[in-house]
Amino acid sequence: MNILMIGAGRMAEAFISGLREQKNENMIITVTNHTDQDRRRALVEKYGIQEANDWRLVVGEADVIISAAPPSSHERLFQDLSPLLNGQLVITVAAGIDTTFMQAHLPEGTPVCWIMPNTAAQLQASMSTFVCGHFVSSEHRLVIEMILAAIGDYEELTEEQVHDLTAVTGSAPAFLYLFCESLEKAAVRYGVSPEQARKLVTKMVAGSAAMLKSGHAPSELREQVTTPGGSTAAGLMVLEEANFSELIGAAVKATNEHARGRKN
Ligand SMILES: NC(=O)c1ccc[n+]([C@@H]2O[C@H](COP(=O)([O-])OP(=O)(O)OC[C@H]3O[C@@H](n4cnc5c(N)ncnc54)[C@H](OP(=O)(O)O)[C@@H]3O)[C@@H](O)[C@H]2O)c1
Incomplete structure (x- = not known):
């Protein structure tokens, strides 16, 4: 399992920390962010993960892409991501970036998921809600639940309910x-x-x-x-x-x- 984490802020760290605690030796996590190299390097050293200066070069190797970047960056992010995707599961935790938006801005057939964690994710105690898009398979769902479990408890809702x-x-x-x-x-x-x-x-x-x-x-x-x-x-x-x-x-x-x- 190769996970590309876009964003290296508080929420990205919550996921990285929780996923590392699952001690899955077959999981490779690569982190990337916008400009703050020191912050990225600190996560690499603390959690023993990989980093990418330009995420566009490593998308092809990823099985799952998780965006923990700000909501305002998503339109551009999906624009850049779209030509590079070949069936990867795309997850975002950005407020307001629902599966309707994701499916409208990513190639037809892309499996997508919108997760809304809360601040207690930092202590692996989030009560997260989530909704899956039309093309999420039962295998994807297992991956999504593993990622959700890394930050606490979770409940699947409709898109309206997540809002x-x-x-x-x-x-x-x-x-x-x-x-x-x-x-x-x-x-x-x-x-x-x-x-x-x-x-x-x-x-x-x-x-x-x-x-x-x-x-x-x-x-x-x-x-x-x-x-x-x-x-x-x-x-x-x-x-x-x-x-x-x-x-x-x-x-x-x-x-x-x-x-x-x-x-x-
Ligand atoms: N914090 C919460 O409790 C919470 C709860 C629910 C949802 N969320 C969602 O989680 C996301 C992240 O929140 P946060 O609290 O972790 O924010 P944060 O600490 O400000 O981190 C944002 C991260 O995104 C990176 N970034 C910004 N623009 C980018 C771009 N164009 N491409 C790649 N990376 C980019 C930033 O990199 P640089 O530092 O290099 O600019 C930074 O690492 C937001 O979308 C927010 O809506 C947060």
Whole structure:
């Protein structure tokens, strides 16, 4: 398996690091980027991979091409790639570069896949969504799942769903971090140090995530913590009176509308 990684940024490194950890001795990874040779060289040394100054010269040897370059570079990238392809699987992780776009800009019959990872890919803890194009075979699908597993967990969705759920898997971590910042501020107001507040909030979120991961529904866990008429119920009432659920729904909607460049 010969993988050409176009881009050498944070997301490319997440994939490279996860793939190297799979310890597949038959896998050759070649990395290429735009201008930053030092960064490319650092990845080569850290992960024992190969590099290419001009990716056009090595496309022919690749079985799989993964683009972790910015979305804006894709039109040109696919233009340059098209005459060099001979059936390789092409994957992109670029926001908004869906399989419809890929199939329209690559030669007819090219197997394509659009993966939307999230920032936790750096810790191999991404919740990624993905969609495959029309020409992806069952063999390609195994390769795609191996690549997805390198950065965490994954779920196959329709193209529309990948667009719409990026707010939940990709942007909502920022909503959660805002929630944590607010709790840290509240904690500091009661006299603990910022470091203590950070520890209290981080461990609380990690413990709550572990409870969710053990299979309990969020509503069940919420009810476990909430004695009717008790103090947690008083706090939850403030959130409910401020339409917390609707507010989250509106944040998801605004994210999607912005991502699609429309307001409706
Ligand atoms: N970071 C995330 O959490 C996240 C989540 C979901 C999706 N993504 C997607 O992942 C992609 C990369 O994100 P990132 O955070 O890794 O960005 P990044 O750290 O800025 O890295 C971008 C990389 O792309 C290279 N590049 C730029 N133009 C290129 C071109 N024309 N040909 C080849 N390489 C080119 C850059 O090379 P130079 O440094 O040499 O310019 C750099 O190595 C983006 O498309 C983004 O939408 C990222």
